[in-house]
Amino acid sequence: MEIKDLGEFGLLDRLTRNMKPVNASTCMGPGDDAAVLHYADKEVLVSSQMFMEGIQFDLTYIDMEHLAYKAAMAVMSNIFAMNGQPRQLIVSLGLGKRFKVEDVDQFYAGLSKACDKWNVDIAGGDTTSSYTGLAISLTCIGEAAKDDIVYRNGANETDLICVSGDLGSAYMGLQILEREKTVYYQQVEEYNNKVKEAQRNNEQTRLEALRKERAAIDDFQPDFVGKEYLIDRQLKPEARGDILKQLREAGIRPTSMIDISDGLASELKHICLQSHCGCRIYEKNIPIDYQTAATCEEFNMNLTTAALNGGEDYEMLFTIPIGDHEKIDKMEGIRQIGYITKESLGSFLITRDGNEFELQAQGWPLKEN
Amino acid sequence: MEIKDLGEFGLLDRLTRNMKPVNASTCMGPGDDAAVLHYADKEVLVSSQMFMEGIQFDLTYIDMEHLAYKAAMAVMSNIFAMNGQPRQLIVSLGLGKRFKVEDVDQFYAGLSKACDKWNVDIAGGDTTSSYTGLAISLTCIGEAAKDDIVYRNGANETDLICVSGDLGSAYMGLQILEREKTVYYQQVEEYNNKVKEAQRNNEQTRLEALRKERAAIDDFQPDFVGKEYLIDRQLKPEARGDILKQLREAGIRPTSMIDISDGLASELKHICLQSHCGCRIYEKNIPIDYQTAATCEEFNMNLTTAALNGGEDYEMLFTIPIGDHEKIDKMEGIRQIGYITKESLGSFLITRDGNEFELQAQGWPLKEN
Numbered sequence: 001m002e003i004k005d006l007g008e009f010g011l012l013d014r015l016t017r018n019m020k021p022v023n024a025s026t027c028m029g030p031g032d033d034a035a036v037l038h039y040a041d042k043e044v045l046v047s048s049q050m051f052m053e054g055i056q057f058d059l060t061y062i063d064m065e066h067l068a069y070k071a072a073m074a075v076m077s078n079i080f081a082m083n084g085q086p087r088q089l090i091v092s093l094g095l096g097k098r099f100k101v102e103d104v105d106q107f108y109a110g111l112s113k114a115c116d117k118w119n120v121d122i123a124g125g126d127t128t129s130s131y132t133g134l135a136i137s138l139t140c141i142g143e144a145a146k147d148d149i150v151y152r153n154g155a156n157e158t159d160l161i162c163v164s165g166d167l168g169s170a171y172m173g174l175q176i177l178e179r180e181k182t183v184y185y186q187q188v189e190e191y192n193n194k195v196k197e198a199q200r201n202n203e204q205t206r207l208e209a210l211r212k213e214r215a216a217i218d219d220f221q222p223d224f225v226g227k228e229y230l231i232d233r234q235l236k237p238e239a240r241g242d243i244l245k246q247l248r249e250a251g252i253r254p255t256s257m258i259d260i261s262d263g264l265a266s267e268l269k270h271i272c273l274q275s276h277c278g279c280r281i282y283e284k285n286i287p288i289d290y291q292t293a294a295t296c297e298e299f300n301m302n303l304t305t306a307a308l309n310g311g312e313d314y315e316m317l318f319t320i321p322i323g324d325h326e327k328i329d330k331m332e333g334i335r336q337i338g339y340i341t342k343e344s345l346g347s348f349l350i351t352r353d354g355n356e357f358e359l360q361a362q363g364w365p366l367k368e369n
Numbered sequence: 370m371e372i373k374d375l376g377e378f379g380l381l382d383r384l385t386r387n388m389k390p391v392n393a394s395t396c397m398g399p400g401d402d403a404a405v406l407h408y409a410d411k412e413v414l415v416s417s418q419m420f421m422e423g424i425q426f427d428l429t430y431i432d433m434e435h436l437a438y439k440a441a442m443a444v445m446s447n448i449f450a451m452n453g454q455p456r457q458l459i460v461s462l463g464l465g466k467r468f469k470v471e472d473v474d475q476f477y478a479g480l481s482k483a484c485d486k487w488n489v490d491i492a493g494g495d496t497t498s499s500y501t502g503l504a505i506s507l508t509c510i511g512e513a514a515k516d517d518i519v520y521r522n523g524a525n526e527t528d529l530i531c532v533s534g535d536l537g538s539a540y541m542g543l544q545i546l547e548r549e550k551t552v553y554y555q556q557v558e559e560y561n562n563k564v565k566e567a568q569r570n571n572e573q574t575r576l577e578a579l580r581k582e583r584a585a586i587d588d589f590q591p592d593f594v595g596k597e598y599l600i601d602r603q604l605k606p607e608a609r610g611d612i613l614k615q616l617r618e619a620g621i622r623p624t625s626m627i628d629i630s631d632g633l634a635s636e637l638k639h640i641c642l643q644s645h646c647g648c649r650i651y652e653k654n655i656p657i658d659y660q661t662a663a664t665c666e667e668f669n670m671n672l673t674t675a676a677l678n679g680g681e682d683y684e685m686l687f688t689i690p691i692g693d694h695e696k697i698d699k700m701e702g703i704r705q706i707g708y709i710t711k712e713s714l715g716s717f718l719i720t721r722d723g724n725e726f727e728l729q730a731q732g733w734p735l736k737e738n
Contacts, residue, residue: 009639009730027412031643032521033450033627034416034511039408043396046415047403048493048508050461054500081402092419092506124417131423135499137461137506139417142403152401258402270378274400361378 001101008127011101015108019122023087025143026121035123037088042143047078053096053133061177064103066235068110071136074261076118077239077314079142081259083150085241086118086142091125094135118241148253150318155256155275159319159340162254164243164333166287167264168303171310172295173227173234179299180222187217229291237314243334244316250327254318262361263309267317269347269361275319278345279359281338284352308349308359370470380470380496384477388491392456394512395490404492406457411512416447422465422502430546433472435604437479440505443630445487446608446683448511450628452519454610455487455511460494463504487610517622519687524625524644528688528709531623533612533702535656536633537672540679541664542596542603548668549591556586598660606683612703613685619696623687631730632678636686638716638730644688647714648728650707652721677718677728 003011016030028036037044051057051071062070072089079086091111095104104127115122120140191214198206224231240259247254256275258267264286272279286307296303319340320328328334338350347359372380385399397405406413420426420440431439441458448455460480464473473496484491489509560582567575593600609628616623625644627636633655641648655676665672688709689697697703707719716728 007730028520033447034414034453034509036451036518037413037415038515039413040410044406044408044413044510045403046406046457046459046493046508046510048459048461048495048506050463050495050497050504050506052463052497052499052504055463055498078402082405084403088415090415090417090508092417094419094421094424094504124415126417126419128419128421129424130421130504132501135419135421135463135504135506137417137419137504139415139459139508140403141413141415146407149405151397361376 003095003099003101003104006101011104011127014101015104016122021121021123022119023121025087026123029121029123030125035088035090037123037141039143041145043146043149045079045082045084045142045144045149046139047075048137048139049075049078051136051138053135059134060181062235064106065110065113068107069114070235070237071138072111072114073237073239073314075138075140076114076120076241077259077261079140080239080241080244081257081316082142082144083148083244083254083257084142084144086120086140088121088123088141089115090123090139090141092137093125093127094130095127096130096133099134118239150254150257151274152256152258152271153274155271155277155319155340156321157277157340157342158322159255160322160325160328160336161268161279161281161317161319161338161340162328162334162336163260163264163287163315163317164240165313165315166289166292167260167313167315168296168307168310169230169233169289169292170237170312170314171306172292172299173230173232174312175299175301176224176227176230176295177222177234180224184220184222187220191217227291227295229289230295234312237312239314240316246331246334250331252320252324252327254320257316257318260313260315260317262311264317265308265359266361269359271317271319272343272347275340276343278341278343279338279347280341280350282350285335285337287335304349304351372464372468372470372473375470377496380473383470384473385491390490390492391488392490394456395492398490398492399494404457404459406492406510408512410514412515412518414448414451414453414511414513414518415508416444417506417508418444418447420505420507422504428503429550431604433475434479434482437476438483439604439606440507441480441483442606442608442683444507444509445483445489445610446628446630448509449608449610449613450626450685451511451513452517452613452623452626453511453513455489455509457490457492457510458484459492459508459510461506462494462496463499464496465499465502468503487608519623519626520643521625521627521640522643524640524646524688524709525690526646526709526711527691528624529691529694529697529705530637530648530650530686530688530707530709531697531703531705532629532633532656532684532686533609534682534684535658535661536629536682536684537665537676537679538599538602538658538661539606539681539683540675541661541668542599542601543681544668544670545593545596545599545664546591546603549593553589553591556589560586596660596664598658599664603681606681608683609685615700615703619700621689621693621696623689626685626687629682629684629686631680633686634677634728635730638728640686640688641712641716644709645712647710647712648707648716649710649719650717651719654704654706656704656706673718673720
């Protein structure tokens with residue numbers, strides 16, 4: 001169905017009609033000039049993220065539902081990274097002409113799954129046209145008691161540096177997706193060349209046979225055997241609200257925290273910069289999944305680089321007082337990777353063979369290349 | 370300066386370094402995973418709007434500073450339309466490769482002017498690349514006491530329908546900008562044809578003369594004489610927070626309110642739909658500026674259509690109890706244009722000659738044509 005047949009208001013009505021808020025703080029959701037929220041006893045946390053087609057995502061790899069789920073998890077992850085609870089999501093879309101109502105339905109299905117997982121209400125947003133691709137802007141609103149909020153600037157000398165889960169897996173998932181895309185386009189190109197040749201020579205029987213070949217190419221099945229975990233990490237990341245719960249139950253309050261969306265090195269630099277401190281992390285302690293390691297070898301890539309600079313893991317990076325060392329030792333899925341130092345000592349990775357390398361932060365202009 | 374020379378973090382630091390929050394509710398602005406806001410005694414209002422290059426704006430008409438000012442006013446206007454005060458702005462940008470650091474500086478200069486006007490803090494956001502043009506997503510957060518909030522759904526039978534300012538002027542400003550753009554491109558095309566001809570005939574002297582002509586075309590000055598007000602309305606709209614103040618001072622509380630961004634007809638339909646009522650508005654009462662009327666005649670366009678369906682006026686449309694009739698009569702810059710009826714009576718415009726036309730709502734898919 002074409003979006004213009006429904007119109008902007010018809011579309012928004014279709015998408016939001018059956019939404020029932022689950023949070024007491026959501027007084028009124030979509031349908032007026034602004035959402036109305038009630039946050040009397042808590043601080044309000046607000047985080048926005050933008051996802052542009054061709055930059056943050058490629059719709060040849062990911063469908064609308066997974067894309068929405070991933071984008072929602074990414075922005076909720078920012079609220080968790082403040083030690084807060086996400087409560088509302090505001091959704092703005094810029095839709096190129098090729099998108100149909102069904103695409104938007106799928107997108108909202110993905111959003112709903114992500115929101116259901118963390119009890120978040122879709123409380124409003126905006127939908128407009130786009131001259132070309134798809135632009136997504138998500139704003140997540142959450143809450144935290146004033147004293148519970150964990151900033152980036154609270155790390156102290158001797159604090160332990162911890163990360164949840166494993167690193168580099170989402171990045172290696174992307175490498176596999178890109179490889180399979182290349183394989184597919186090679187097949188399409190070879191096919192197109194054969195067709196052109198047959199047309200040039202007016203070979204009707206061969207053209208007939210080629211038409212059948214085309215169906216086989218369209219049925220192209222990418223080869224993900226043994227890489228399922230990596231593909232999952234890339235296409236269906238999870239915000240680590242569960243880690244916050246674990247920490248609270250263990251009586252640990254991080255001194256600083258950030259989620260790992262741009263790579264460990266970059267995020268750790270943020271913490272050090274804002275906390276006015278330095279750090280030492282150990283290559284051997286960085287948590288890496290077996291599939292990540294195997295795929296790095298296959299692609300002839302440096303494993304530590306993938307773990308340090310590969311983005312989109314959405315794991316939690318945090319610092320804790322050294323006194324909590326034993327408590328954190330007992331917790332599953334959290335790894336101590338190093339410690340905080342004086343600022344004057346700089347930020348370094350200590351390799352397996354004992355060398356020290358200064359950590360470098362990377363932002364988005366680098367990702368384009 | 371190229372954005373990649375600064376990097377994402379360098380750019381954000383440059384833009385936000387000197388920002389000092391002016392609102393007590395802004396506990397922490399940009400620089401962490403989320404902004405931290407404190408809204409203990411008030412309801413929180415949140416509104417997001419997206420602006421896509423080639424759809425909502427055309428950078429051949431408007432510069433980055435005006436664009437930012439206009440976008441900020443548009444989203445603040447949503448908060449005013451709830452009878453709230455805007456307090457924070459979250460800014461997300463998707464920047465095509467042609468944009469330089471100076472463009473982003475200009476954009477933030479425009480944002481700052483708009484924010485200064487209404488004491489709003491820039492509290493965070495996201496900056497990323499874009500495959501093609503410029504994508505802007507603004508989220509405005511504001512506050513209102515629970516009982517002060519005015520929704521779209523509170524209009525009652527016999528309520529008076531009022532609008533602030535005048536309508537259709539921003540739309541007619543756009544028509545003039547589009548005409549001048551066409552004139553400019555015609556000149557460029559004619560010039561290019563002359564150059565091609567001269568090259569074909571190898572006329573060196575003529576080519577030399579043409580090169581001088583080019584400078585004159587580049588100095589093209591659009592003809593806005595006598596249309597300054599309309600151009601201003603299109604390029605530098607103002608959110609009508611002053612109207613709310615006037616109403617409060619007069620002791621008037623609107624029963625329903627919305628800002629006019631998509632045209633009077635469309636917004637009035639929203640109020641009627643959500644308030645389960647109908648309406649009658651009088652063509653002769655719709656406030657129209659002299660320049661709007663003159664330009665409509667010049668363009669051979671229907672004046673009432675421009676006022677009903679022309680967007681981006683950002684005036685306030687609201688309903689008040691009929692008992693406030695005399696109070697509103699005394700207020701400058703507010704016009705009573707009709708009244709609310711039973712739902713079963715529908716929504717109609719009564720023309721100067723006494724005919725009734727049903728009001729039609731329009732959304733963005735129509736604007737593309």
